[in-house]
Amino acid sequence: MAEKQILNTEKAPAAIGPYNQAVKAGKTLYVSGQIPLIPESMELITSGVADETHQVLKNVDAILKNAGYGFNDVVKASIFISDMGDFATINEVYAQYFSDNQPARECVAVKTLPKNVNVEISVIAWKD
Numbered sequence: 001m002a003e004k005q006i007l008n009t010e011k012a013p014a015a016i017g018p019y020n021q022a023v024k025a026g027k028t029l030y031v032s033g034q035i036p037l038i039p040e041s042m043e044l045i046t047s048g049v050a051d052e053t054h055q056v057l058k059n060v061d062a063i064l065k066n067a068g069y070g071f072n073d074v075v076k077a078s079i080f081i082s083d084m085g086d087f088a089t090i091n092e093v094y095a096q097y098f099s100d101n102q103p104a105r106e107c108v109a110v111k112t113l114p115k116n117v118n119v120e121i122s123v124i125a126w127k128d
Contacts (some may be wrong), residue, residue, distance in 0.1 A: 005023070006023055007022040007029075007066060008021045008066075009021065009066035010026065011039055011065075012034065012039050012063045013035075013037035013042060013069055013117075014034070016037075019032050020032065021063045022066075022067055027126055028125070029064070029067050029073075031060055031122055033080065033114075033120040033122040034056045034057075035059075035115060035117045036052035036056050036117055036119065038055065039059065039062070049086045049118045049119060050090075050093050052119050053089070053093040054093055054118050056120065057097045060123055064123075070107075071098055072084055072100060072101045073125040073126060073127045074103045074123045075124055076105065076124040077104075077121060078105065078121070078123070079105060079107040079121050080107075080109075080121070081107065081108070081110070083118065084117045086118060086119070090107070113115070
């Protein structure tokens, strides 16, 4: 039986609660929801939902790379947004990162996200 491995990197924002950036179980990597925090300063990107989405996906990328995975290994993405009116903009940015081998996903609007951000994304990746 494969062991659970906790993974964290300084190239992504530190957890702001009782969780880890990622957990690897066997060949599957579970990446915690990322918000638009700049890892070095822990400052929020607030210049618009497109910039926020880019930062979120840069954070996801750093965590994936730290574990030896990439966007092509992502099998499931969960997107949480504060306003469904931002869906098209977020989708446009998201498509730049998932241009090939798009994963299954859902996108839901929620009342509030941590630190009142506009977008949060978590992913599950698998690698043989």
